[in-house]
Amino acid sequence: MLERGEVANSWRRERWDSLRLLTPNWQSRLPGFAYDGTDPDGYMTVREVIEFVSRFAAAAGAPVRTHTDVTSVRRIDDGYHVATSNGDLRCRAIVLASGACNAAAVPAFSAAVPASIASITALEYRNPDRLPDGGVLVVGASATGVQLADEIQRSGRRVTLSVGEHVRLPRTYRGRDVLWWMLESGVWDQRYDEIDDLSRARSLPSPQLVGTPERVTLDLNALAASGVELVGRLSAIRDGRALFSGGLRNVCALADLKMHRLLDTFDEWAAGKGGVDAGEPERFAPTEIPASSRLGIDLTRGEIRSIVWATGFAPDYRWLHVPAVDAKGRLRHDGGVVAESPGLYAIGLPVLRRRKSTFIHGAEDDARDIVDHLVQYLQADGSALTKYFL
Numbered sequence: 001m002l003e004r005g006e007v008a009n010s011w012r013r014e015r016w017d018s019l020r021l022l023t024p025n026w027q028s029r030l031p032g033f034a035y036d037g038t039d040p041d042g043y044m045t046v047r048e049v050i051e052f053v054s055r056f057a058a059a060a061g062a063p064v065r066t067h068t069d070v071t072s073v074r075r076i077d078d079g080y081h082v083a084t085s086n087g088d089l090r091c092r093a094i095v096l097a098s099g100a101c102n103a104a105a106v107p108a109f110s111a112a113v114p115a116s117i118a119s120i121t122a123l124e125y126r127n128p129d130r131l132p133d134g135g136v137l138v139v140g141a142s143a144t145g146v147q148l149a150d151e152i153q154r155s156g157r158r159v160t161l162s163v164g165e166h167v168r169l170p171r172t173y174r175g176r177d178v179l180w181w182m183l184e185s186g187v188w189d190q191r192y193d194e195i196d197d198l199s200r201a202r203s204l205p206s207p208q209l210v211g212t213p214e215r216v217t218l219d220l221n222a223l224a225a226s227g228v229e230l231v232g233r234l235s236a237i238r239d240g241r242a243l244f245s246g247g248l249r250n251v252c253a254l255a256d257l258k259m260h261r262l263l264d265t266f267d268e269w270a271a272g273k274g275g276v277d278a279g280e281p282e283r284f285a286p287t288e289i290p291a292s293s294r295l296g297i298d299l300t301r302g303e304i305r306s307i308v309w310a311t312g313f314a315p316d317y318r319w320l321h322v323p324a325v326d327a328k329g330r331l332r333h334d335g336g337v338v339a340e341s342p343g344l345y346a347i348g349l350p351v352l353r354r355r356k357s358t359f360i361h362g363a364e365d366d367a368r369d370i371v372d373h374l375v376q377y378l379q380a381d382g383s384a385l386t387k388y389f390l
């Protein structure tokens, strides 16, 4: 295994200080290794995630070469040539486990932000103290955006939150964590080849959830109640003005509708196959939209001093020189098997094989499938079982 930093590197280097997992502790599971602490319903801090992954690495005993940055992967006759900061390697097969969130996905028009404004991605953000004083525009209202908007607002700064398409979820439903329902009702195990619109499923934003000891729901109503101003999707920055879509009401109505549809699915499952005797079905108040949300803010007038881009993440494959990477930098694969480049596999990408694929607990089932395929590939090829994981 080649790792450019240390074990659990993304958790050591790329997360903000206050982050906790939004998945509960009982769900934090890696192959043959489960959470064994005293707070199964809690949510791990970043430090605890680093500890958890490091303990797994020690228990698994896989040979990790740390501080080995893979700078290029090229196909050669009998496999791959891998250039690293610690010398070159040749191998028959490769599993790309380099993460789905190495780069911040920021719209191209962010280049038009006036120079007087600090422009920070979610990968760079650490805490509100590192922001300049004054108003903050947080762009994106999925898991990252709602969590950062809440923390920055609490620090005493005025926050404006630009809201595009999002997935609304309550933290708890009928007395249990909403992710318990996702897991038990089978939603999270839904396979990639059973999903009608797979490319849409792969680009869905993360749910508006936060992990706190109080198990609070952090939706747009909660944010608005704490003083965060909601505006529509940021569609352009022109002549120093941030321009917002007028569709805020529609995106919120859609998110409310989809949340209630999902809760219907849970209720049907509970009443039928699940046989769950939990509290009564609940329905939640619609998202309240300001009578008229602002359609533009002049970024040159000092109201906004920083912009935090919580517009999503993407993998970084700039070092991967195989024909299976498309013009947008995405890897073409079928359930993690890269047909265009035999012997190349991926894991940890959105809905790779199941809806849970990018989550920590999603690795186990996907890894089993990928490794089965890889072993057959190497056996068919008659090669020794030599492989490197990046």
Ligand SMILES: Cc1cc2nc3c(=O)[nH]c(=O)nc-3n(C[C@H](O)[C@H](O)[C@H](O)COP(=O)(O)OP(=O)(O)OC[C@H]3O[C@@H](n4cnc5c(N)ncnc54)[C@H](O)[C@@H]3O)c2cc1C
Pocket: 002, 003, 004, 005, 006, 007, 008, 009, 010, 011, 015, 020, 021, 022, 023, 068, 069, 070, 071, 097, 098, 099, 100, 101, 102, 144, 313, 319, 347, 348, 358, 359, 360, 361, 390
């Ligand atoms: C803000 C945020 C919050 C999240 N919260 C949750 C959560 O609550 N629950 C949950 O289950 N999941 C959560 N996730 C998803 C989480 O990242 C994954 O579940 C998990 O970390 C994926 O593990 P991974 O090993 O696939 O990828 P990563 O953890 O990203 O690991 C990839 C590794 O590859 C290394 N690497 C990358 N490129 C190279 C290279 N060229 N050469 C050598 N090494 C390289 C990196 O240093 C890194 O250590 C969150 C993600 C983000 C971004």
